[in-house]
Amino acid sequence: MTSKRILMGNEAIAFGAMKAGVQIASGYPGTPSTEVMETIISNANKYGIYAEWATNEKVALETAVGAAYSGANAMVTMKQVGLNVASDPLMSLSYIGVKGSLVILVSDDPGPHSSQTEQDTRAFGHFSNIPVLDPSTPQEAYDMAKLAFKLSHEMEIPVILRTTTRVSHGCADVMIEDIDPASRDIEGFVKDPKWVIFPKLTAQRHPWLEELQVRLSDRFSEYFKENSFNSISKGNSKIGMVASGVSYLYAKEAIKDSSETFSLFKIGTVHPFPEKAALEFLSNITDLIVIEELDPYLEEQFLQLIGRHHLDMNIYGKKNGHFPLSGEYNVDTVIDGVNSSLKDINTDVPFLYHSSPVIDKENVPPLPVRPPTLCAGCMHRTVFYAFKKAAGKLRTEKGMESIFSGDIGCYTLGNARPLNMVDTCLCMGAGISIAAGLSHTHHYQRDQKAKQVAFIGDSTFFHSGVAAVISAVYNNADITVAVLDNRTTAMTGHQPHPGIGLTATGVSTKVIDIADVLRSCGVDLVETIEVNDLGECIDTAKRAMEFEGPSAVVFKGRCVGITKGKEQYVVDEGKCTGCMLCVSQLGCPAIFSTSSGLPVIQDNCTGCSLCAQVCPSDAIVLKEDSQ
Amino acid sequence: MKFDILIAGVGGQGVVLASRLLATAAMDAGFHVTTAETIGMAQREGSVTSHIRIGDEVCGSLIPSGNADLIIGLEPAEAARNIHFLGMNGSIVVNEHAVMPSVLNGCVEYDPYQVLEFLKGNCRDILSVDFTQLAKQAGTYRAANVAMLAAAAGADLIPFSSGDLWNVLEKMVPEKYRDVNRKAFDMSLERVSGIKNPEQQAMDV
Ligand code: SF4
Numbered sequence A: 001m002t003s004k005r006i007l008m009g010n011e012a013i014a015f016g017a018m019k020a021g022v023q024i025a026s027g028y029p030g031t032p033s034t035e036v037m038e039t040i041i042s043n044a045n046k047y048g049i050y051a052e053w054a055t056n057e058k059v060a061l062e063t064a065v066g067a068a069y070s071g072a073n074a075m076v077t078m079k080q081v082g083l084n085v086a087s088d089p090l091m092s093l094s095y096i097g098v099k100g101s102l103v104i105l106v107s108d109d110p111g112p113h114s115s116q117t118e119q120d121t122r123a124f125g126h127f128s129n130i131p132v133l134d135p136s137t138p139q140e141a142y143d144m145a146k147l148a149f150k151l152s153h154e155m156e157i158p159v160i161l162r163t164t165t166r167v168s169h170g171c172a173d174v175m176i177e178d179i180d181p182a183s184r185d186i187e188g189f190v191k192d193p194k195w196v197i198f199p200k201l202t203a204q205r206h207p208w209l210e211e212l213q214v215r216l217s218d219r220f221s222e223y224f225k226e227n228s229f230n231s232i233s234k235g236n237s238k239i240g241m242v243a244s245g246v247s248y249l250y251a252k253e254a255i256k257d258s259s260e261t262f263s264l265f266k267i268g269t270v271h272p273f274p275e276k277a278a279l280e281f282l283s284n285i286t287d288l289i290v291i292e293e294l295d296p297y298l299e300e301q302f303l304q305l306i307g308r309h310h311l312d313m314n315i316y317g318k319k320n321g322h323f324p325l326s327g328e329y330n331v332d333t334v335i336d337g338v339n340s341s342l343k344d345i346n347t348d349v350p351f352l353y354h355s356s357p358v359i360d361k362e363n364v365p366p367l368p369v370r371p372p373t374l375c376a377g378c379m380h381r382t383v384f385y386a387f388k389k390a391a392g393k394l395r396t397e398k399g400m401e402s403i404f405s406g407d408i409g410c411y412t413l414g415n416a417r418p419l420n421m422v423d424t425c426l427c428m429g430a431g432i433s434i435a436a437g438l439s440h441t442h443h444y445q446r447d448q449k450a451k452q453v454a455f456i457g458d459s460t461f462f463h464s465g466v467a468a469v470i471s472a473v474y475n476n477a478d479i480t481v482a483v484l485d486n487r488t489t490a491m492t493g494h495q496p497h498p499g500i501g502l503t504a505t506g507v508s509t510k511v512i513d514i515a516d517v518l519r520s521c522g523v524d525l526v527e528t529i530e531v532n533d534l535g536e537c538i539d540t541a542k543r544a545m546e547f548e549g550p551s552a553v554v555f556k557g558r559c560v561g562i563t564k565g566k567e568q569y570v571v572d573e574g575k576c577t578g579c580m581l582c583v584s585q586l587g588c589p590a591i592f593s594t595s596s597g598l599p600v601i602q603d604n605c606t607g608c609s610l611c612a613q614v615c616p617s618d619a620i621v622l623k624e625d626s627q
Numbered sequence B: 001m002k003f004d005i006l007i008a009g010v011g012g013q014g015v016v017l018a019s020r021l022l023a024t025a026a027m028d029a030g031f032h033v034t035t036a037e038t039i040g041m042a043q044r045e046g047s048v049t050s051h052i053r054i055g056d057e058v059c060g061s062l063i064p065s066g067n068a069d070l071i072i073g074l075e076p077a078e079a080a081r082n083i084h085f086l087g088m089n090g091s092i093v094v095n096e097h098a099v100m101p102s103v104l105n106g107c108v109e110y111d112p113y114q115v116l117e118f119l120k121g122n123c124r125d126i127l128s129v130d131f132t133q134l135a136k137q138a139g140t141y142r143a144a145n146v147a148m149l150a151a152a153a154g155a156d157l158i159p160f161s162s163g164d165l166w167n168v169l170e171k172m173v174p175e176k177y178r179d180v181n182r183k184a185f186d187m188s189l190e191r192v193s194g195i196k197n198p199e200q201q202a203m204d205v
């Protein structure tokens, strides 16, 4: 039986995986990939699937690898930068291969909207010799998830299912099939030297891996005859277009009024590149326009193909400036790129039509800038503010400066005005190591040394903070680690982690206490404090910063994304002097200034009381009916 | 058939729920639909949009500029920020309730009144109501998104009826919020029954 549902691309992938019989799934949350695992988790009991959040992507991939070695259908999910973390096992795994099946879901983020890089996972497929499927719609994502498991099992190699934000985070009507419970009939692990990587084994397997690339490329060429993921539509000019992923839909819409003109090569199985089908396509063409987001991956494949075959042909893409090398595409980008190409092509094919805005944006009155901000009542704001105050005191008392290294999570937003509390941010877990690196340069500095503080969230601490702490302690780095423990992975939508005593599927488990971990790593001063009283937070922060050598404070508080306080605060206009400290110091999105010169607290106040504690005139008070 | 809707607002205003509602109603009406949603960092009080594309064919989820048939602005500045998406003969439903930015960015003085005047002056077919106030009267300011969808349906600005929309909403909204949403929905319908102008009705047929 099939049924039609509105599904987000990520949900569709999860349904496809469950239809394909996934038995074991692991992952680490990361926008825009998170909902794949979340959907599997919420169906885990129903279909008898084992689903977990791992501490990081490397661990997740290795866990899935173990499962696949024993013959299970395994899946692992992550965002594109997560694949960087998991790249170590990935690179070796291609030589070993798998027994059951292993699908690696990786979501890229052109733009980027919610990522620190604009990298292209197709390049990873190329680099690691692992096949990559690239869906253009949620429906294709569903169907390709099924294909990925099938291919992986048949070819004994992991398969990457790569999405982009618009496929992962868009909803569409998707036709799905009924799902059976996961089979309980796997062979189990069979001992064999082939599971043990050694230089000799790698040398033996490398030819197999290269030969597999050719077999897969041929297979993918065959798909152009039988499978809707790859297709060719022939046009009546000598101009061809190639597109993959969501760009294919943009291309189709861009040429909707002249679709008979252009030949269109739509490719869903992007790596290994289907050379035979591509060559055949090129035989009717003199000019080729390549439409793809992120890297010029397909463009390079075609360039080397025409070079190797000495074809007389021009290619128009990113490399010769017709399409942007960075940022997300849309229909307008594609129209501009095609028109720019048509200008260079000696042709009478008319330019594509551009619908232009009816109302000119130029004339819009000034609009407020709305950078993302920590939620009203977020505990991170109190901690950042406490460190700001503590650092101010150290500056006046001892002339000591402070440098704040941040990390990846909601608390990266501590960089925004007026807090300005993130001086460095690089990647998951880097804050502690960067702080350590900065501290080791103190000997070389002329001026007085600065105190190094690293902020790290609870989930990020488990992800990649622990090794950094150990290294910092081992090497006597003079740093203070501030763990922002709101007992959830907040930015990606509140997933559990090893510190809260619950697994992904809600089973109770050991609580791994962050303060205990810090102590056992050898940090001499470790304090834990509930984030309520600002004064206490300032004192604790200052004590830790004054400590010579590695120190740490675990700040425990709530994420208002999960538990909102019942209380709300109001400004008592009789007492308020209009000093605006609450507005200018905190940046809480519930408080704003009005033309009357007094601050106003809006409905989204969650009652953290920070502003009331900051107000020098006791003018911010509990709203009476709010308790 | 092709109908493109853009919903714009501030993170936390319920843009994603509104777009899921429209998408489900579109599917129930037998159309293909694709949406593009803002999920992630910008949801923390940033500017967010959802694109909803309804039609006979599957297409990419981002609306090209100058193509939207309807802009639903949960906040005046966010409607104006996305005004380049509005197409020929497109309409706007805008919430007059402004969300003031907290951080003093030093650059602009945001005057919601001025922005609303701009929208009204430039778009022939605009429905401008303080939906937050209306939702508050119904029981919670959070139902402004639902009230706005009801208004769009009531004024015949979307390709399905208010009844169809409610049927979807009823299934998607948790039981405990159903009554307050129903109230906001009905109050909004009632509100637009008076506003709906004859010129616009003529345009719809
Ligand atoms: S109590 Fe003050 S600082 Fe806390 S959420 Fe409410 S307005 Fe913001």
Ligand code: SF4
Binding pocket: A373, A374, A375, A377, A378, A379, A380, A410, A411, A486, A490, A491, A558, A559, A560, A561, A562, B044
């Ligand atoms: S979701 Fe939670 S952690 Fe993130 S900004 Fe909001 S309150 Fe803070």
